[in-house]
Amino acid sequence: xxxxxxxxxxxxxxxxxxxxxxxxxxxxxxxxxxxxxxxxxxxxxxxxxxxxxxxxxxxxxxxxxxxxxxxxxxxxxxxxxxxxxxxxxxxxxxxxxxxxxxxxxxxxxxxx
Amino acid sequence: xxxxxxxxxxxxxxxxxxxxxxxxxxxxxxxxxxxxxxxxxxxxxxxxxxxxxxxxxxxxxxxxxxxxxxxxxxxxxxxxxxxxxxxxxxxxxxxxxxxxxxxxxxxxxxxxxx
Numbered sequence: 001x002x003x004x005x006x007x008x009x010x011x012x013x014x015x016x017x018x019x020x021x022x023x024x025x026x027x028x029x030x031x032x033x034x035x036x037x038x039x040x041x042x043x044x045x046x047x048x049x050x051x052x053x054x055x056x057x058x059x060x061x062x063x064x065x066x067x068x069x070x071x072x073x074x075x076x077x078x079x080x081x082x083x084x085x086x087x088x089x090x091x092x093x094x095x096x097x098x099x100x101x102x103x104x105x106x107x108x109x110x111x112x
Numbered sequence: 113x114x115x116x117x118x119x120x121x122x123x124x125x126x127x128x129x130x131x132x133x134x135x136x137x138x139x140x141x142x143x144x145x146x147x148x149x150x151x152x153x154x155x156x157x158x159x160x161x162x163x164x165x166x167x168x169x170x171x172x173x174x175x176x177x178x179x180x181x182x183x184x185x186x187x188x189x190x191x192x193x194x195x196x197x198x199x200x201x202x203x204x205x206x207x208x209x210x211x212x213x214x215x216x217x218x219x220x221x222x223x224x225x226x
Contacts, residue, residue: 042118
């Protein structure tokens with residue numbers, strides 16, 4: 001059972017386009033992280049959202065945590081080829097040790 | 113650079129063998145997590161240690177074990193290896209256990225079992 005469902009799984013767009021990646025669950029999380037992973041490398045933390053309804057911006061990336069803390073979205077404005085990579089959402093459950101439950105990831109390709 | 117160091121970066125070994133993967137957490141981090149990443153399963157939590165003690169177990173096979181040493185580095189031991197154990201193995205560390213779950217990942221060890 002995949003507790004975190006990411007969509008879409010694959011996305012190929014042209015430079016300059018906008019996109020949104022969704023991360024959904026029926027479970028409540030104490031926090032949700034977004035990571036970006038390059039081939040052959042480890043995931044790199046982009047942002048952590050903790051409060052329901054929270055919105056965080058990182059340059060052209062906007063992250064939102066759902067009001068009920070069950071879902072999150074990542075929106076990229078004016079995508080660039082350098083944004084290409086695997087985007088992973090990961091949630092920490094309310095009670096636990098900090099272990100993360102990962103979504104399957106969204107592979108983004110931005111063509112020049 | 114996340115500050116988490118994993119060695120070796122690549123490992124090729126035969127079925128039935130045993131290997132040890134090593135992880136040095138970020139300076140000051142007491143928690144170490146091990147994850148396995150495969151194409152069909154994505155990133156799966158294996159096990160967590162906090163200040164030398166096991167704190168949480170995930171989908172870790174009985175053939176796999178881990179420990180955290182007094183200097184806080186951790187080792188993941190994989191034995192009786194099978195072809196299906198081929199994957200990327202990541203170590204992550206965080207300052208505390210629990211909290212908001214923010215963790216920093218190493219570059220991983222790519223294990224190939226032939």
